[in-house]
Amino acid sequence: MSVVSNTTTIGSIGAPSRRNTELLMLAFAVVIPVFAYINVGLAIDGTVPAGVLGMGLGMALLAAVAHIVVRRFAPYADPLLLPLATLLNGLGLVLIWRLDQSERLRQLGQGTAASNQLMWSTLGVAGFVIVLIFLKDHRILQRYTYISMVVALVLLAAPAFFPAREEDFGAKIWIRIGSFSIQPGEFVKIIIAVFFAGYLMVKRDALALASRRFMGLYLPRGRDLGPILTVWALSILILVFETDLGTSLLFFGMFIVMLYVATERTSWILFGLLMSAAGAAAVATFESHVQQRIVAWLNPMAIFLPPEQRPDGLISDQAAQALFAFGSGGVLGTGLGQGHSDLIGFAAKSDFILATVGEELGLAGMMAVLMLYALIVQRGIRTGLAARDPFGKLFAVGLSGAFALQVFIVAGGVMNLIPLTGMTMPFLAQGGSSVITNWALIAILIRISDTARRPAPAPAPSPDAEPTQVVRL
Amino acid sequence: MSELTLTVMRLGFLAVLWLFVIVAVQVIRSDLFGTRVTQRGGGRARPAPERERPQASGGRQQSRQSPRQRRGAPTKLVVVEGSLAGTTVALQGQTITLGRAHDSTIVLDDDYASSRHARIYPDQSGQWIVEDMGSTNGTYLDRSRLTAPQPVPLGAAIRIGKTVIELRK
Numbered sequence: 001m002s003v004v005s006n007t008t009t010i011g012s013i014g015a016p017s018r019r020n021t022e023l024l025m026l027a028f029a030v031v032i033p034v035f036a037y038i039n040v041g042l043a044i045d046g047t048v049p050a051g052v053l054g055m056g057l058g059m060a061l062l063a064a065v066a067h068i069v070v071r072r073f074a075p076y077a078d079p080l081l082l083p084l085a086t087l088l089n090g091l092g093l094v095l096i097w098r099l100d101q102s103e104r105l106r107q108l109g110q111g112t113a114a115s116n117q118l119m120w121s122t123l124g125v126a127g128f129v130i131v132l133i134f135l136k137d138h139r140i141l142q143r144y145t146y147i148s149m150v151v152a153l154v155l156l157a158a159p160a161f162f163p164a165r166e167e168d169f170g171a172k173i174w175i176r177i178g179s180f181s182i183q184p185g186e187f188v189k190i191i192i193a194v195f196f197a198g199y200l201m202v203k204r205d206a207l208a209l210a211s212r213r214f215m216g217l218y219l220p221r222g223r224d225l226g227p228i229l230t231v232w233a234l235s236i237l238i239l240v241f242e243t244d245l246g247t248s249l250l251f252f253g254m255f256i257v258m259l260y261v262a263t264e265r266t267s268w269i270l271f272g273l274l275m276s277a278a279g280a281a282a283v284a285t286f287e288s289h290v291q292q293r294i295v296a297w298l299n300p301m302a303i304f305l306p307p308e309q310r311p312d313g314l315i316s317d318q319a320a321q322a323l324f325a326f327g328s329g330g331v332l333g334t335g336l337g338q339g340h341s342d343l344i345g346f347a348a349k350s351d352f353i354l355a356t357v358g359e360e361l362g363l364a365g366m367m368a369v370l371m372l373y374a375l376i377v378q379r380g381i382r383t384g385l386a387a388r389d390p391f392g393k394l395f396a397v398g399l400s401g402a403f404a405l406q407v408f409i410v411a412g413g414v415m416n417l418i419p420l421t422g423m424t425m426p427f428l429a430q431g432g433s434s435v436i437t438n439w440a441l442i443a444i445l446i447r448i449s450d451t452a453r454r455p456a457p458a459p460a461p462s463p464d465a466e467p468t469q470v471v472r473l
Numbered sequence: 474m475s476e477l478t479l480t481v482m483r484l485g486f487l488a489v490l491w492l493f494v495i496v497a498v499q500v501i502r503s504d505l506f507g508t509r510v511t512q513r514g515g516g517r518a519r520p521a522p523e524r525e526r527p528q529a530s531g532g533r534q535q536s537r538q539s540p541r542q543r544r545g546a547p548t549k550l551v552v553v554e555g556s557l558a559g560t561t562v563a564l565q566g567q568t569i570t571l572g573r574a575h576d577s578t579i580v581l582d583d584d585y586a587s588s589r590h591a592r593i594y595p596d597q598s599g600q601w602i603v604e605d606m607g608s609t610n611g612t613y614l615d616r617s618r619l620t621a622p623q624p625v626p627l628g629a630a631i632r633i634g635k636t637v638i639e640l641r642k
Contacts, residue, residue, distance in 0.1 A: 021500055032489055039482045080497055087493065335483035361487060368490040375497050
């Protein structure tokens with residue numbers, strides 16, 4: 001017997017459902033936006049806003065409904081996903097309400113958006129509840145691998161056939177029926193993740209193992225390049241016909257992430273980066289909308305030059321105003337309600353909402369908000385690690401990868417790290433389709449994590465164990 | 474509204490926001506481990522078996538266990554050889570899984586262990602049973618390789634690769 005140096009006891013925790021932790025975090029996540037709301041009211045009008053009770057109770061009610069449904073239908077789910085989403089959604093509502101108070105934006109013809117956004121958030125939570133109740137097991141989605149591919153393609157292609165309108169500013173990503181408009185690209189995010197997960201689960205061995213080694217890289221066979229070429233062509237087509245850089249980047253990036261996770265081959269990432277760079281460069285040579293974005297990205301401040309010195313295609317000062325907003329925010333920010341991010345103009349409540357965060361909460365607040373997103377992504381990937389079935393693993397990683405990519409694309413665009421693309425910041429930005437999709441995405445992650453964290457059933461009594469007599473000698 | 478109030482609120486809001494992030498990270502931290510590990514012995518290295526035996530033979534631990542437990546039933550599982558030597562797991566009627574898989578009760582860091590190697594569970598009468606779960610290199614009870622679930626007598630060595638575990642009172 002060896003002499004032991006570490007004496008530890010491992011005790012089973014049982015099956016912690018962590019629902020009470022979730023409830024506490026949820027209460028915290030409701031209190032923070034209410035605090036922010038009071039702060040905005042005090043800063044702008046000098047009084048506590050009249051709607052504070054209604055807003056607090058409304059958010060608490062929504063959170064309570066979501067929590068009860070999780071408690072009932074997904075008792076072992078991750079305790080953080082719901083509070084994080086609630087907090088981000090609440091902060092988004094407060095920021096939109098804060099921008100509603102701006103006289104400058106009202107003069108630009110922007111009505112109040114906060115009440116609309118509250119309605120969309122309610123619908124989002126309703127969607128969350130519906131997904132959790134009706135999606136009993138995420139593996140059901142696996143049956144719809146190819147159907148979801150077709151649905152995704154139809155939805156993606158649909159906006160191209162609707163007439164473009166003046167106020168869409170170049171990107172054809174909306175379907176408009178009367179005064180009602182939806183952005184199908186948001187929903188497609190989830191649907192196409194179903195297809196990628198189902199497809200890669202079946203094909204991943206062929207993609208991972210049948211390869212030649214060349215200069216330290218595993219190169220896939222020519223015939224296995226089919227799917228990646230198809231998705232690449234698809235994302236280029238989106239770029240050309242809908243001039244939507246963000247969606248195109250999101251889908252291709254998501255496919256690369258899932259391909260890498262499924263096959264563990266670094267060469268896919270290399271191929272993906274090369275192909276997306278080549279594709280974007282090729283499209284940028286003839287597509288004027290994409291060119292404009294790149295010009296605005298390279299010389300954001302050139303808008304303030306006299307018109308004859310400006311580079312071609314530079315039409316808006318929003319990128320420059322966003323940079324000013326970040327600059328004037330500094331480390332600790334100007335305080336909620338005391339910034340001037342409304343100078344950004346028409347997209348301040350949607351694409352550029354992060355600039356308001358950066359100005360009024362400063363670097364410290366910005367990092368906290370990015371941490372909230374990072375935590376959602378981390379919980380999603382953790383769910384993927386813990387999931388027992390390959391489809392669930394790929395699906396969870398794909399969804400959280402898409403979420404992370406979207407945050408990167410939007411935040412990078414607003415901060416002028418990459419060319420700006422018209423996408424919404426999940427949960428924060430104004431936009432109905434986006435809120436509903438992201439609540440559904442959180443619901444699916446909660447469903448997968450409930451399945452993954454559910455304790456294994458008790459060992460089935462072995463049928464031949466009973467009659468066997470053990471004779472002790 | 475006075476400048477001071479607004480400054481306090483601004484800093485307070487940032488503090489609350491970060492507090493949320495920190496609390497969330499703490500929740501993740503408590504979530505990382507599937508099992509609770511309690512460090513005993515104040516960090517001093519000492520031979521554990523010599524210390525544990527007199528305690529166990531006194532029979533006082535029996536009274537702390539659930540009342541339906543039979544006399545002479547093992548109360549803990551001890552790893553006596555291998556990289557985890559010295560680890561004990563309290564037996565409280567739960568199934569103990571052994572293997573390299575990260576969700577096992579005892580995660581074996583052993584080249585000869587399979588990811589879901591074996592499990593030890595009580596049957597209806599409270600007798601502890603060891604069952605090989607189709608491992609590659611097998612599970613040995615004393616010197617014989619397991620082919621079917623078998624009851625584990627007190628003190629019998631269960632060998633998985635380089636790891637040896639025993640049930641003790």
